[in-house]
Amino acid sequence: MVRSDARENREKILAAARDLFLESGEAPSTNQVAQRAGVGAGTLYRHFPTREALVLAVYQDEVDRIIADVPEILARETPLEALRLWTLELVAGMRRKHGLGDALGASAHQSIAEQTYGPVIAAIDTMLDAGKSDGTIRADAEAGDYLQFTGALWRAAPGPEDRAPRMLALLLDALRADPA
Amino acid sequence: MVRSDARENREKILAAARDLFLESGEAPSTNQVAQRAGVGAGTLYRHFPTREALVLAVYQDEVDRIIADVPEILARETPLEALRLWTLELVAGMRRKHGLGDALGASAHQSIAEQTYGPVIAAIDTMLDAGKSDGTIRADAEAGDYLQFTGALWRAAPGPEDRAPRMLALLLDALRADPA
DNA sequence: ACCTGAACACCGTTCAAGT
DNA sequence: ACCTGAACACCGTTCAAGT
Numbered sequence: 001m002v003r004s005d006a007r008e009n010r011e012k013i014l015a016a017a018r019d020l021f022l023e024s025g026e027a028p029s030t031n032q033v034a035q036r037a038g039v040g041a042g043t044l045y046r047h048f049p050t051r052e053a054l055v056l057a058v059y060q061d062e063v064d065r066i067i068a069d070v071p072e073i074l075a076r077e078t079p080l081e082a083l084r085l086w087t088l089e090l091v092a093g094m095r096r097k098h099g100l101g102d103a104l105g106a107s108a109h110q111s112i113a114e115q116t117y118g119p120v121i122a123a124i125d126t127m128l129d130a131g132k133s134d135g136t137i138r139a140d141a142e143a144g145d146y147l148q149f150t151g152a153l154w155r156a157a158p159g160p161e162d163r164a165p166r167m168l169a170l171l172l173d174a175l176r177a178d179p180a
Numbered sequence: 181m182v183r184s185d186a187r188e189n190r191e192k193i194l195a196a197a198r199d200l201f202l203e204s205g206e207a208p209s210t211n212q213v214a215q216r217a218g219v220g221a222g223t224l225y226r227h228f229p230t231r232e233a234l235v236l237a238v239y240q241d242e243v244d245r246i247i248a249d250v251p252e253i254l255a256r257e258t259p260l261e262a263l264r265l266w267t268l269e270l271v272a273g274m275r276r277k278h279g280l281g282d283a284l285g286a287s288a289h290q291s292i293a294e295q296t297y298g299p300v301i302a303a304i305d306t307m308l309d310a311g312k313s314d315g316t317i318r319a320d321a322e323a324g325d326y327l328q329f330t331g332a333l334w335r336a337a338p339g340p341e342d343r344a345p346r347m348l349a350l351l352l353d354a355l356r357a358d359p360a
Numbered sequence: 361a362c363c364t365g366a367a368c369a370c371c372g373t374t375c376a377a378g379t
Numbered sequence: 380a381c382c383t384g385a386a387c388a389c390c391g392t393t394c395a396a397g398t
Contacts, residue, residue: 006362026285030391040364042394051391098286103390105206105282110337145336145347152332156325157290167325174354186381210372220383222375231372283371 010047012037017058027103030054052108055100056115063116066093067123079131080172086127087150091164094154120147131175138177146175190227192217197238207283210234232288235280236295243296246273247303259311260352266307267330271344274334300327311355318357326355 016037020028028036030051034044048054066089074082101109124143131137149171156163196217200208208216210231214224228234246269253262281289304323311317329351336343 003361009363029389031389034365041392042365043363045392046362049392102285103283106279142343142346145343145350148336148343148347149329149332151335152329155331156328163322163325163328166322167328170325170354174350183380189382209370211370214384221373222384223382225373226381229373 006047009037009039009043013039013044013047013054014057014061017054021058021097021100025099027055027100052104052111055104055108056112058100059097059112059116062093062097063120066090067119070123070126074127074130078136079127079134080136080176083124083127083131083175084168084172086123087153087168088165090150091154091168094150095158098154117147131177135177137175141175146171186227189217189219189223193219193224193227193234194237194241197234201238201277201280205279207235207280232284232291235284235288236292238280239277239292239296242273242277243300246270247299250303250306254307254310258316259307259314260316260356263304263307263311263355264348264352266303267333267348268345270330271334271348274330275338278334297327311357315357317355321355326351 013033017028017033020032020036030044031041033054034041037044044054048057066086069089070082070086073086077085101112104112121143124146128137128141128143128146132139132141153164153167153171156167158164193213197208197213200212200216210224211221213234214221217224224234228237246266249269250262250266253266257265281292284292301323304326308317308321308323308326312319312321333344333347333351336347338344
């Protein structure tokens with residue numbers, strides 16, 4: 001049985017992590033998060049056994065929200081255009097949450113990627129398959145490769161000029177089926 | 181005047197950082213590096229005022245080595261093929277040094293990217309320009325966008341199967357000039 | 361059952377004291 | 380001029396003691 005105070009604490013911790021990150025743009029320390037949430041450090045570690053688990057939970061939320069948009073976009077746009085619009089959303093979302101994983105280390109990053117991998121791949125596959133069916137997307141396009149490429153898009157810092165839209169156009173050019 | 185012991189210490193510290201990283205695959209702490217190099221912590225900070233500066237120095241070495249290969253490759257290969265071979269080298273080099281920057285944080289990552297940016301862009305431009313001149317590479321190809329995309333290649337973990345060669349082929353397809 | 365918060369081992373960095 | 384290494388403030392994580 002989960003006590004209601006435990007459930008509330010979990011939410012308070014997640015909210016504190018999100019808020020602190022939004023305020024500073026830097027990944028907050030676990031002790032900072034616990035203090036902001038008004039709980040002891042041990043309580044944080046009861047709910048999230050490791051810093052990685054806490055960051056993962058925040059990411060998962062964002063990714064779920066973005067994935068949920070796919071059916072609607074695909075219903076009203078052509079497959080390639082749906083892919084373009086959705087990818088811009090993904091890029092914006094990843095940029096929002098990015099710094100969170102900064103203090104994490106390679107293996108932690110990888111396990112986070114693995115946890116969120118399946119659903120995102122499924123979302124991309126939905127759009128790729130639609131394009132392969134109507135002949136607008138080349139048949140050998142791979143969702144895994146595509147996802148990997150999107151990483152390059154949100155890492156392109158939008159300084160004076162955002163490279164992402166132009167890079168995305170180039171990438172979609174590569175995916176377009178030959179008119180042959 | 182730089183004393184010879186100071187010059188030697190600089191080299192010892194860099195070598196220690198490289199060795200420790202090679203052994204563990206994880207970014208070593210500055211105190212670990214100082215101990216391995218056989219110098220005090222303060223000496224390390226005299227030569228590299230910040231952890232970031234130390235990591236940057238190790239990266240710079242690797243990048244310089246890779247850039248130096250461009251003229252030779254371009255002399256014996258077609259521009260697109262030179263770009264392909266050189267990019268595979270870059271991917272291998274980046275994968276070798278990657279974990280080093282793990283503990284660094286977004287702003288440090290960015291300043292490292294900026295420091296190494298110019299020479300790498302120049303190297304890519306050499307190859308792109310060669311291809312634009314002979315009409316094999318589309319005229320609107322951008323070195324900055326290309327470099328950004330290569331980040332997605334070396335981040336593609338070579339697990340059971342390395343995605344990088346196939347992703348690179350797709351990317352080069354996009355750069356190829358229309359036969360129109 | 362769940363919580364608190366002092367404590368642990370470690371981190372990057374500093375600085376007084378030495379040569 | 381350059382070096383050493385103890386010390387500082389902080390980190391992620393643990394665990395005895397409380398309710």
